Amino acid sequence: MIGYIAEQLFIGVATGAIYAIIAVGLNLIFGTMNVLNMAHGSALMIGSFGVLLFNYVGDRYFGYTNFWLACVCGLIMAFFTGLLVERLAVRPMKGNWWNTKIATIGMAFILENLVTVLTEGRPQLYPRPFEPTYYVILGDLDNPGLWLVEISNIHILLIGMSIVMVAGMVWFLYRTTTGKAVRVVSQSQEIARCIGIDVKRSIVVGFGVSATLAGVAGILNGVTFGSTYSFIGLQLLLKGIVVLIVAGIGNMRGCLWVGIMLGIIESMSVAFGESTYRDFFSYGGMVLILIWRPWGIFGEEGRVTREV
Amino acid sequence: MSDANDTILKVEDLEVRYGNVVAASEISLEVRKGEIVALLGPNGAGKTSVLKAIMGLIKPSKGTVEYTDEKGTHRIDGMETHMMARMGIANIPSLETVLPRMSVEENLEVGGRFLFKSDMPRVRKRMETMLERFPILAERRKQLSGTLSGGEQRQLAVARGLMAEPKFMLLDEPSLGLAPILLRELFEMLRDIKNDLGVDMLIVEQNVNKALEIADRAYVMRIGAIDFHGPAKEVAQSERLKDAYLGS
Amino acid sequence: MDPVTPDFIDKVAAWSLDRTLQGLITHYSTVTWDFIFDLATDNALYLIGSLGLFVLMFAGQVSLGHGVIIGISAYTAGIVTVNWGWDFYLAAPAAAIAGMLSGVAFWYLLGLRLTLFYLGIGTFALGEAFITLGLNSEYIGGALGFHGIPLRTEWWHVALLLLFAMYAVWRLEISRFGLAMRAIRDNPTVAGAMGINVGTTKLYAWMIGGALAGTSGWLYAHRVTILSPPEFGIFMAITYILAPLIGGLRTFWGTVVGGIFVYWAPWITTTDEPQWRLAFYGVMILLLMIFMPQGLFPATPTRSKGKRRETDAQEAARAAE
Numbered sequence: 059m060i061g062y063i064a065e066q067l068f069i070g071v072a073t074g075a076i077y078a079i080i081a082v083g084l085n086l087i088f089g090t091m092n093v094l095n096m097a098h099g100s101a102l103m104i105g106s107f108g109v110l111l112f113n114y115v116g117d118r119y120f121g122y123t124n125f126w127l128a129c130v131c132g133l134i135m136a137f138f139t140g141l142l143v144e145r146l147a148v149r150p151m152k153g154n155w156w157n158t159k160i161a162t163i164g165m166a167f168i169l170e171n172l173v174t175v176l177t178e179g180r181p182q183l184y185p186r187p188f189e190p191t192y193y194v195i196l197g198d199l200d201n202p203g204l205w206l207v208e209i210s211n212i213h214i215l216l217i218g219m220s221i222v223m224v225a226g227m228v229w230f231l232y233r234t235t236t237g238k239a240v241r242v243v244s245q246s247q248e249i250a251r252c253i254g255i256d257v258k259r260s261i262v263v264g265f266g267v268s269a270t271l272a273g274v275a276g277i278l279n280g281v282t283f284g285s286t287y288s289f290i291g292l293q294l295l296l297k298g299i300v301v302l303i304v305a306g307i308g309n310m311r312g313c314l315w316v317g318i319m320l321g322i323i324e325s326m327s328v329a330f331g332e333s334t335y336r337d338f339f340s341y342g343g344m345v346l347i348l349i350w351r352p353w354g355i356f357g358e359e360g361r362v363t364r365e366v
Numbered sequence: 367m368s369d370a371n372d373t374i375l376k377v378e379d380l381e382v383r384y385g386n387v388v389a390a391s392e393i394s395l396e397v398r399k400g401e402i403v404a405l406l407g408p409n410g411a412g413k414t415s416v417l418k419a420i421m422g423l424i425k426p427s428k429g430t431v432e433y434t435d436e437k438g439t440h441r442i443d444g445m446e447t448h449m450m451a452r453m454g455i456a457n458i459p460s461l462e463t464v465l466p467r468m469s470v471e472e473n474l475e476v477g478g479r480f481l482f483k484s485d486m487p488r489v490r491k492r493m494e495t496m497l498e499r500f501p502i503l504a505e506r507r508k509q510l511s512g513t514l515s516g517g518e519q520r521q522l523a524v525a526r527g528l529m530a531e532p533k534f535m536l537l538d539e540p541s542l543g544l545a546p547i548l549l550r551e552l553f554e555m556l557r558d559i560k561n562d563l564g565v566d567m568l569i570v571e572q573n574v575n576k577a578l579e580i581a582d583r584a585y586v587m588r589i590g591a592i593d594f595h596g597p598a599k600e601v602a603q604s605e606r607l608k609d610a611y612l613g614s
Numbered sequence: 615m616d617p618v619t620p621d622f623i624d625k626v627a628a629w630s631l632d633r634t635l636q637g638l639i640t641h642y643s644t645v646t647w648d649f650i651f652d653l654a655t656d657n658a659l660y661l662i663g664s665l666g667l668f669v670l671m672f673a674g675q676v677s678l679g680h681g682v683i684i685g686i687s688a689y690t691a692g693i694v695t696v697n698w699g700w701d702f703y704l705a706a707p708a709a710a711i712a713g714m715l716s717g718v719a720f721w722y723l724l725g726l727r728l729t730l731f732y733l734g735i736g737t738f739a740l741g742e743a744f745i746t747l748g749l750n751s752e753y754i755g756g757a758l759g760f761h762g763i764p765l766r767t768e769w770w771h772v773a774l775l776l777l778f779a780m781y782a783v784w785r786l787e788i789s790r791f792g793l794a795m796r797a798i799r800d801n802p803t804v805a806g807a808m809g810i811n812v813g814t815t816k817l818y819a820w821m822i823g824g825a826l827a828g829t830s831g832w833l834y835a836h837r838v839t840i841l842s843p844p845e846f847g848i849f850m851a852i853t854y855i856l857a858p859l860i861g862g863l864r865t866f867w868g869t870v871v872g873g874i875f876v877y878w879a880p881w882i883t884t885t886d887e888p889q890w891r892l893a894f895y896g897v898m899i900l901l902l903m904i905f906m907p908q909g910l911f912p913a914t915p916t917r918s919k920g921k922r923r924e925t926d927a928q929e930a931a932r933a934a935e
Contacts, residue, residue, distance in 0.1 A: 147900060151903060151907070156734075158903075160859065160899060161903035161904070163896075163899065164897070164899030164902075167895055168896035171890070175890065235479060238479065242465060245467055249463075251423070251446070251448050252421070252447055252448075252456070252457035252458070253481070253526065254451035254452050254480040255448055255480050256448050299735065303735060335746060336746075337742060337745075338743055341742040341743040341746065342746075348724065348739070352727075352728065
């Protein structure tokens with residue numbers, strides 16, 4: 059029993075980590091431009107499928123596949139998806155958040171349905187870099203009973219990656235020139251221009267970074283669950299939005315905590331009862347936050363009143 | 367009378383529109399080396415629109431803006447604001463003056479960082495110089511700039527502009543929202559900056575008295591056009607100044 | 615940039631008409647008169663629900679949970695007919711009231727407190743929450759769906775209801791109440807300052823929108839005969855919001871035109887697969903947002919002949935004197 063609960067706990071933390079990475083990417087865009095990028099999930103999906111594409115092409119024409127190179131391919135494709143979304147669905151909207159939301163939804167429709175057509179809608183198997191090995195934390199492998207607690211290296215990878223992603227994002231925003239530019243743009247585009255920042259370029263960079271992050275999430279998701287499908291982007295995007303709203307816009311570390319918390323709540327509800335209530339907690343929780351504290355648990359009060 | 371070699375900024379026949387509404391038209395003015403020039407006029411006269419067009423925040427529909435530095439004369443109308451910043455022109459906008467969620471230090475830092483190709487030692491040295499010149503800011507260097515008072519924020523905005531080691535500064539209504547005591551301090555500071563650091567200025571101002579105290583020349587606008595201009599003392603005593611503001 | 619000149623529209627219209635006919639002709643084997651008729655009936659049903667959403671947006675509210683309100687009403691209609699044995703026609707007021715009450719719930723929880731952005735996200739979340747509740751409810755069949763609703767909806771039911779809905783919304787639009795709604799949409803603070811009770815007006819908007827959605831839910835249930843919670847989710851919400859989006863918020867006619875377009879435009883692509891149709895929707899949405907973000911009949915018309923058209927808030931202020 060303990061073993062089962064612990065197992066669900068680790069799964070929860072792992073999935074939560076993925077949600078957190080997605081939310082961090084969304085946060086970056088929302089911070090810079092006050093718009094919600096509904097095509098974020100598409101970048102995730104394309105990053106994830108990019109790996110499959112590389113392996114498919116490599117296998118068919120060269121007889122060669124390599125997981126890590128495939129990852130690079132996937133991330134590059136995710137990056138360019140981000141740029142594409144920015145160019146077509148964001149820049150023409152001139153900052154109007156409502157139009158941007160709808161336009162990015164349109165973009166997402168296009169991308170996701172194209173991929174659906176290409177894959178005939180079927181889920182695809184996902185390559186794994188290494189076989190999952192389980193490490194025993196508690197209990198005895200020879201005498202499992204109820205007390206066996208194991209953690210797999212995949213879980214460790216996920217948790218590790220999400221921490222790295224969040225830390226990396228924080229480092230990027232606070233310690234690099236480009237990152238600082240992004241932060242300035244998010245506070246005042248006018249001042250940014252006056253001090254020599256090319257706002258257009260910063261926004262493009264922001265989208266690129268955010269999309270690459272989404273790609274990472276997509277690949278991690280594929281590795282964890284062993285498969286992926288064309289609508290995975292939308293699915294995970296919705297979870298990411300929940301995390302973002304509950305955590306509060308503008309706070310990267312908050313995304314990590316809330317994401318993991320969400321993952322745990324979900325897997326606990328699976329462990330203890332109706333798995334169909336899983337989504338209820340996430341969306342219901344989001345509604346509660348919006349009613350009670352719209353700027354999120356970690357957010358700053360001022361941001362709600364920002365002109366939307 | 368006007369020595370062409372002396373002109374730093376030359377605006378000719380500028381027109382600024384918002385959609386179909388003309389905010390200002392046929393605007394021509396000059397700023398020469400060693401000058402502070404004031405652009406005055408009542409609310410709605412269009413002076414902020416003119417400044418925004420010069421700053422590159424709005425694209426003018428007609429006219430030219432030329433800036434002269436040691437490399438020669440360049441047309442800057444239609445240029446992106448951030449490119450202007452790289453040419454040594456500092457823009458101090460009126461409403462959003464500081465980056466509220468960053469500290470005083472960070473505000474100053476970003477003022478210079480993007481222009482000096484991340485030459486951090488130079489940026490840091492300049493920051494210390496600025497903090498010496500603006501002691502109030504030095505006191506609060508670690509504070510979040512959003513928590514500063516209006517006057518302090520205005521000083522920070524000017525200091526940040528100076529971080530770029532500019533030759534020329536454009537200020538949009540620096541007196542906005544400031545209490546009278548702070549006004550004197552600010553304007554004296556501006557005059558000192560011109561004298562000590564050799565930064566010439568074009569100041570758009572509502573507060574006629576203070577502006578004319580430190581300006582060398584002034585242009586007065588009225589309903590979208592330049593009504594008259596001249597040396598500051600003459601403008602201050604002119605009847606036309608009163609008319610422009612009170613409308614007759 | 616203003617590429618939407620009359621010439622341009624003419625050309626696009628001509629091209630689209632041509633392609634649509636071609637599309638229909640290519641599918642002649644699958645497209646029969648019956649099929650078109652069916653599609654038209656579906657279209658009309660969709661329009662009723664869309665008009666309900668239009669009423670909401672007319673008052674400045676946005677709802678991405680509209681599908682759920684329709685769903686709740688559809689389930690109500692189904693339950694009363696199947697489980698309680700009511701007459702088909704009695705299910706109508708039941709569904710309408712269910713829709714209205716759902717609207718009130720949305721209003722109370724979200725409409726009162728939140729503005730545009732968070733309202734949109736919030737309605738989406740609340741809708742999803744309701745869907746999960748529905749999935750877990752044994753009484754209504756849960757994830758397996760609710761079966762056995764009698765197929766009672768005739769084309770003339772839909773037509774009559776649509777005409778009624780259009781009439782009702784038209785009267786609303788030109789009434790003083792409609793003016794209040796427009797004022798709120800334009801600028802809630804100013805509207806409040808002029809003495810309009812913002813909260814109550816919003817409440818009525820949600821109630822009317824909900825009631826319209828409710829009646830469309832009633833006919834929907836008795837047309838598709840099987841209901842399941844997930845079908846009322848985000849995809850339905852986006853489909854319903856397309857009509858007012860395309861049509862603009864100035865008048866309900868926009869939503870009507872938009873709604874017709876949404877149903878017939880995908881036939882421009884000559885394939886049947888739903889993916890291509892959805893992808894096509896995506897392209898249309900993108901183009902729409904780039905070139906006509908305010909829709910066909912924009913809420914704030916641009917100046918005509920140099921004279922300023924007054925904003926809705928100004929109009930309401932005038933009327934208040």
